[in-house]
Amino acid sequence: MAERPEDLNLPNAVITRIIKEALPDGVNVSKEARRAISQAASVFVLYATSCANNFAMKAKRKTLNAGDVLAAMEEMEFERFMEPLKEALEVYKKGQKGKKEVSEQKRKDKEKKTDSENDKSREEEEEEEEERMEEEPEAENEAEEDEEEVEN
Amino acid sequence: MKMSQNNADKDDQTSATKKTISLPVSRVRLIMKSSPDVSSINQDALFLTTKATELFVQHLALSSFNNGSGKDTNTLSYSDLAHTAEETETFHFLTDILPKKILARDYLNSLEQMQEEDADF
Numbered sequence A: 001m002a003e004r005p006e007d008l009n010l011p012n013a014v015i016t017r018i019i020k021e022a023l024p025d026g027v028n029v030s031k032e033a034r035r036a037i038s039q040a041a042s043v044f045v046l047y048a049t050s051c052a053n054n055f056a057m058k059a060k061r062k063t064l065n066a067g068d069v070l071a072a073m074e075e076m077e078f079e080r081f082m083e084p085l086k087e088a089l090e091v092y093k094k095g096q097k098g099k100k101e102v103s104e105q106k107r108k109d110k111e112k113k114t115d116s117e118n119d120k121s122r123e124e125e126e127e128e129e130e131e132r133m134e135e136e137p138e139a140e141n142e143a144e145e146d147e148e149e150v151e152n
Numbered sequence B: 001m002k003m004s005q006n007n008a009d010k011d012d013q014t015s016a017t018k019k020t021i022s023l024p025v026s027r028v029r030l031i032m033k034s035s036p037d038v039s040s041i042n043q044d045a046l047f048l049t050t051k052a053t054e055l056f057v058q059h060l061a062l063s064s065f066n067n068g069s070g071k072d073t074n075t076l077s078y079s080d081l082a083h084t085a086e087e088t089e090t091f092h093f094l095t096d097i098l099p100k101k102i103l104a105r106d107y108l109n110s111l112e113q114m115q116e117e118d119a120d121f
Helices: A012-022 A031-058 A066-075 A079-116 A122-151 B002-014 B025-033 B043-067 B078-087 B089-094 B104-120
Strands: none
Touching (some): A012 B043, A031 A066, A066 A079, A066 B043, A079 B043, B043 B078, B043 B089
């Protein structure tokens, strides 16, 4: 929950960077303009959330999903965002999936190795041990992410 | 429980979402949840809203600059934004937080005029 009103602001540094990237090089953005854009972005989030929530409620769902957000964009007449949003979501999903596949593959490879080549040199074994240690924190992250999805 | 959620947010930002979005999803989630009717938001919806907010910031900045008065001087000012909010249909919802600024003198004049008109009736 938001405890202070400034919790509902987006970080100025990030907003400034996004503005700079959108405008031609060398454009000067006044401090007042930057603050106004940041506030507008917060209002945009609330407006989009409320539109998306209406779609979820109509369908008698409690959880907002991707379709609700896309429908909200259409209702808000930001159709121009639809294509870039769909593309970004694809990339995002692939990234999530890819991460899982990579660690799965690593684990399988390792199982194979240990099954078939029991006469490994000590050096190789040490190497493998290191890899495994690197992998562990990632596996933990996934567990946490999964848990979060369930909560929501 | 709250701790583990916070951690998951941080992990999100440092891994998968890093390349495609730059605004913090945890903050966007906080803003979304401040809306009283919203009970829960799935990961994809949160990602899309964050991405949409970035596109919105770009779109608002660029159209205000292109239609604004600062093209020659290479500046984007508040009045350009207020102008865009008023003139562009899709940005109308911003008029409340981007009010056009007018001089106190002009405001007092128009107030006086209105009072005179009222008196006439």
